Amino acid sequence: MIQKIKTYANVGLEWHEIIIEADSSKSLPTIEIVGLPDAAIKESKERLRGTFRNAGIQLPNRKIVLNLSPSDIKKVGTSFDLPMAVAILFLIFEDKIKIPQKEFLYFGELWLDGNVKRVNGLLPSVISAMHHGYKHFFVPEENVYELEYVPGIEIYPIGKFDQMIEYFLEGKELCGINQAKNIENLYEQTNTHEVDFAQIKGQLIAKRALAIAAAGLHNVLMVGAPWSGKTLLSKAMSSILPPLGFEEILEVSQIYSLVGKLSKDIPLIIKRPFRQVHHTASKISIVGGGSQLTPGEVSLAHKWILFFDEVTEFPREVLEVLRQPLEDRYVVISRVAGTIQYPANFMFVGAMNPCKCGYYKDSEKYCSCSLIDIKRYQSKISWPLLDRIDMILEIPREDIDKILNNIIEENSGSIKEKVVNARKIQQQRFIWFSITSNSQITAKYISELIPLTDDCKHFLSEASKKLTLSTRVVHRTMKLARTIADMQWQECVSINHLAEALQYRSKTMFVEAE
Numbered sequence: 001m002i003q004k005i006k007t008y009a010n011v012g013l014e015w016h017e018i019i020i021e022a023d024s025s026k027s028l029p030t031i032e033i034v035g036l037p038d039a040a041i042k043e044s045k046e047r048l049r050g051t052f053r054n055a056g057i058q059l060p061n062r063k064i065v066l067n068l069s070p071s072d073i074k075k076v077g078t079s080f081d082l083p084m085a086v087a088i089l090f091l092i093f094e095d096k097i098k099i100p101q102k103e104f105l106y107f108g109e110l111w112l113d114g115n116v117k118r119v120n121g122l123l124p125s126v127i128s129a130m131h132h133g134y135k136h137f138f139v140p141e142e143n144v145y146e147l148e149y150v151p152g153i154e155i156y157p158i159g160k161f162d163q164m165i166e167y168f169l170e171g172k173e174l175c176g177i178n179q180a181k182n183i184e185n186l187y188e189q190t191n192t193h194e195v196d197f198a199q200i201k202g203q204l205i206a207k208r209a210l211a212i213a214a215a216g217l218h219n220v221l222m223v224g225a226p227w228s229g230k231t232l233l234s235k236a237m238s239s240i241l242p243p244l245g246f247e248e249i250l251e252v253s254q255i256y257s258l259v260g261k262l263s264k265d266i267p268l269i270i271k272r273p274f275r276q277v278h279h280t281a282s283k284i285s286i287v288g289g290g291s292q293l294t295p296g297e298v299s300l301a302h303k304w305i306l307f308f309d310e311v312t313e314f315p316r317e318v319l320e321v322l323r324q325p326l327e328d329r330y331v332v333i334s335r336v337a338g339t340i341q342y343p344a345n346f347m348f349v350g351a352m353n354p355c356k357c358g359y360y361k362d363s364e365k366y367c368s369c370s371l372i373d374i375k376r377y378q379s380k381i382s383w384p385l386l387d388r389i390d391m392i393l394e395i396p397r398e399d400i401d402k403i404l405n406n407i408i409e410e411n412s413g414s415i416k417e418k419v420v421n422a423r424k425i426q427q428q429r430f431i432w433f434s435i436t437s438n439s440q441i442t443a444k445y446i447s448e449l450i451p452l453t454d455d456c457k458h459f460l461s462e463a464s465k466k467l468t469l470s471t472r473v474v475h476r477t478m479k480l481a482r483t484i485a486d487m488q489w490q491e492c493v494s495i496n497h498l499a500e501a502l503q504y505r506s507k508t509m510f511v512e513a514e
Contacts, residue, residue, distance in 0.1 A: 001094060002021055002022065002023045003021070003022045003023075003087050003090035003091045003094070004019055004020065004021050004022075004087070005019070005020045005022070005083045005084075005086050005087040005090070005106060006018070006019055006020070006083070006103070006104075006105055006106075007020065007079070007080060007083040007105055007106050007107060007125075008105055008107075008125040008126070008128060008129045008134075009073070009075060009076075009077075009079070009080075009125065010121050010124050010125050010128070010258070011073065011074065011076070011293075011338065011340065012258075012293055012295075012333075012340035012341070012342060013124055013254060013255070013258070013340075013341075013342060013343075014340070015124060015125055015128035015129070016070070016073050017129075017132070018068055018069065018070075018073075018075065018080070018083075019068075019069045020066060020067070020068055020069075020080070020083050020084055020087045021065075021066070021067040021069060021087070022064065022065070022066055022084075022087035022088055022090065022091045023064075023065050023067075023091070024060060024062040024063060024064050024065070024091060025062060025063050025065070026062060026063075027062065027063035028063060029059065029060070029061045029062060029063065030063050030064070031045045031048060031049070031064045031066065032063065032064070032065045032066070033045065033066045033068070033084070034065065034066070034067050034068070034071070035066075035067050035068030035069055035070075035071045035075060036068070036071055036072065036073065036074050036075055037068060037075045037080075038074065038075060038076045038077075040076070040077060040078050041068075041075055041076075041077075041078070041080055044078065044080065044081050044084065044110070046112075047081055047109075047110045047111070047112060048081070048084060048085055048088065048110070050110075050111075050112030050113070050114075051085055051110045051111075051112065051113075051114045051161050052085070052088070054112065054113050054114050055114050055161055055162055055165060057089075057092065057165075059088075059092070060092060064088060064091065066084050066087060066088075068080065074338065076292060077119065077120070077121070078109035078117075078119060079107045079108060079109060079119040079121070079122070079125075081108060081109045081110040082106045082107060082108035082109070082110060082116060082138065082140075082158070082161070082164075083105075083106035083107070085110060085161060085164070086106055086138075086164060086168075089164065089165065089168065090168075093168075093169060096169055097168050097169065098168060098169070098171050102135075102136045103134065103136065104136045104137065104138055104156075105126075105129055105134050105136070105137050105138070106137075106138045107119055107122055107125065107126075107137065107138065107139050107140070107143070108138070108139065108140045108143075108158060109140070110161060114160050114161040114162060115159065115160055115161075116140045116141070116158045116159060116160060116161065117140060117142065118140045118142035118143045119140065119143065120257065120258060120259065120260040121257055121258045122139060122143045122146065122147070122257060123146050123147065123150075123250075123253055123254050123257035123262070124254035124257060124258065126139075126147055126150065126153065126155075127150065127250060127254065130150070130152060130153055135152065135153055135154055136153075136154050136155075136156070136176075137153060137154070137155050137156065138156045138158050138164070139155050139156070139157060139158065140157070140158060140159075141157040141158065141159045144157045144177070145262070145263070145264045145267040146253070146257060146262045146267050146268065148177065148180065148181045148267065149180055149181050149183050149186070149267065149268055150180060150250070151180040152180075153178070154176045154177065154178040155176060155177050155178075156174045156175075156176045156177075157177070183246060183249070183268070183270075186267070186268060186270045187243065187270060193236075193238055193239035193412065194235055194238075195232060195235045195236040195238075195239065196236065196239055196411055196412045197236050197239065197240065197409065197410060197411060197412045197415055198408070198409045198410065198411035198412065199232075199236075199409075200229060200232055200233060200236060200409065201398060201402055201403045201405070201407065201409060202398035202399075202402050202403070203229060203233065203395070203398060205393075206222070206229075206233055206393055206395055207233070207410070207415070209391055209393050209504050210233060210236075210237055210240075211240060211415050211418060211419055211487070212391075212480070212483050212484055212487055212504075213237075213347065213349075213390070213391055214237060214240050214241055214242075214347075214419045215418070215419045215422035215423060215426075215483050215486065215487055216422070216426070216437050216438040216439050216479065216480065216482070216483030216486070217304070217345075217347050217436075217437035217438070217439040217440065218347070218390035218391055218438075218439050218476075218479070218480055218483065219326065219347060219348040219349070219388065219389045219390050219391070219439075220347075220348070220349050220350070220389070220390070220391045220393065221311070221348075221349075221350040221351075221352065221381075221386070221389045221391070221392050221393070222234070222349075222350065222351045222352070222393045222395045223351075223352055223353075223354050223392065223393065223394055223395065223509040223510075224351075224353070224354070224394060224395030224396060224397070224509075225353065225354070225358050225359055225362045225365070225396075225397055226353060226358045227397060228395045228396060228397045228398075229395065229398070230309075230351035230352075230395050231309055231351055233395070234305075234307050234309070234349050234351055235274070235307075236412065237274075237305060237349065238271070238272065238274040238305065239412035239416065240412050240415045240416040240419050241271075241272040241304055241305075241416070241419070242272075242416070242419055242420045242423045243270075243272075244269075244270065244271075244272060244303060248303055249268055249269060249270060250268075251302070251303070251343070252269045252273065252302055252303050253268045253269045255295050255299055255300060255302060255342070255343070256269050256300070258294065258295060259294055259295060259300070261300075272303055272304040272305065273300060273301050273302070273303065273304060273305065274301075274304070274305045274307065275297050275300050275301040275305065275306050275307065275346075276307045276309065277297050277306065277307065277308055279308075279309075279310055279313035279314045281297070281314075281318065282318070283317065283318050283321050284296065285297060286298060286318060286321055286322070287321050287325070287331050287333060288331065288333050288340075288342060289333050289335060293333055293335060293338060293340045295342045296331070296342075298322070298325045298331050298342075298344040298346060299331060299342040299343060299344050301344075301346035301347075302342075302343045302344060302345055302346055303345060303346070304346060304347050305346065305347050305349055306346045306347070306348050306349070307349045307350070307351075308348070308349070308350045308351070309350075309351050310351065310352060310353070311350040311351065311352040311380075311381060312352050312353070312377055312378065312380045312381065314380070315380075316379075316380045316381075316382070319380065319381060319382070319385060320382065320385065322348065322385065322388075323384060323385055323388060325344035325346070326348060326385075326388040327388060328344075329343070329344060329345040329440065330342065330343050330344050330345070331344045345440075347439075348389065350389075352381075354374070354378070354509045354510075355367060355369040355373065355374040355377050355378070356369050356373060356374075356377050357369050360374055360509065361508070361509060362397070363396070364397065371511060374511050375511045378510055378511060386507075387470055387472050387473055387476075388472070388476075390439065390476045390479070390480050390504070390505075391480065391504040391505065392504070392505050392506055392507060393504060393506070394506050394508065394509055418487060421489075422483065422486040422487045423437070425486045425489075426438055426483075426486060429449065430449075433445065433449075438479045438480075438482045438483045438486070439476075439479055439483075441479055441482075443475060446475055446478060446479070449482075450478050450479065450481075450482045450493060451492070451493075452478070452493060453492075455495060456493060456494065456495055456498060459495045459498060459499075460474065460477070460478070460498055463498075463502055467502070473505070477498065477501045477502055477505070478493070478498075478501075480501040480504065481493045481497040481498045481500070481501040482497075484497045484500055484501060485497045
């Protein structure tokens, strides 16, 4: 009789229920796996034989066929080892199996000696299965840490395949975990930051601008001479980001589970990701892809900061791949293996020197670059990409006396409180919309969510004509002004808010602006 075992498989962040059918026939004693398996699954034949041999179970002298249904979905990875082994176990001991009343899903890779090894992508598979009504899961012991905080499920940690044999053949009970841990304990462990704004002397305008950016999820590019503090300011931003909600934690952690970046030390992603990309990174590492269609840096930075230091050192074609995710908040990867969509709702933060020597328009040091050299250096950033950046900040070098002075600066905790309050205002505003921050307001709703008086419209119209602003930049200015108003607890956007928003789009450091 054909035996059926269920598991879940994820293709990117898309999940599919997989039914493993086991059957046998009189033929040469082999194991055949069908249903569009990849090479890793085909190699599991030897792992299955070794597991049963070391468990003291003789496989029948018959041909065993394992079908992974539906057969039109590509099966990838080694998490199918354990469910296939259970299907064979049910096939061999059909009359002796003590079928439980609960419906289980099985995940795990097998060693030759029967030990069960951890697998990647377990968290998104379990969460998807939970949403489809499944509550009971056999999982590797090494994966338990990433499921312990998910409520409403019961997990059964498996260290060896012998435990499955004892459970189904001997009726030996397994100790399940059905009580989710308190996630507040993780918050306490991650309440530290590398850089605090109190450690940065001066730069009051930049600090205010970055607080506004953090409150509304606005993209930022900082331009300034070397040693002006651009990188330090960027790293300090992680200390003022509002905490992730529980649903956001699970959403981000699922992406990290796919690439195997969850561990016992970091069972879930509690802090908002700060991803710093080196200028040698390729286009595929930025947007994702490869043979397994894995997520890239834009998706690993989902739910906040993607930091590009020395932006002009990146090849132009690498920077251009950011245009679509910056606009759409997701990235689509199309390869021969298929098409996958990953979330990419990140906040772009970039830092650059204005020229090759770094001292163009510097008040203290002479620039040795020619105008042509400066233009060639800056041309690596296209104007369409600059249009997708809300704030272009000029970061001057602070006076050394101010840096050495013991003046007490506003700390990150105080700034964070303002950011969190502004975020709460936005959450209330967007309660009936599928957006969470001002920067995500689309053109369809911008007039409804950011109403302007006639005076504000006239001011913005005159400014856009004088500064030659595109429609995209005008909309981004309105959204930035809305965030400034939220920071000041103002219900309506005023001319002052629009003027400040325009001030944060300074292009005086770019030769094209002259």
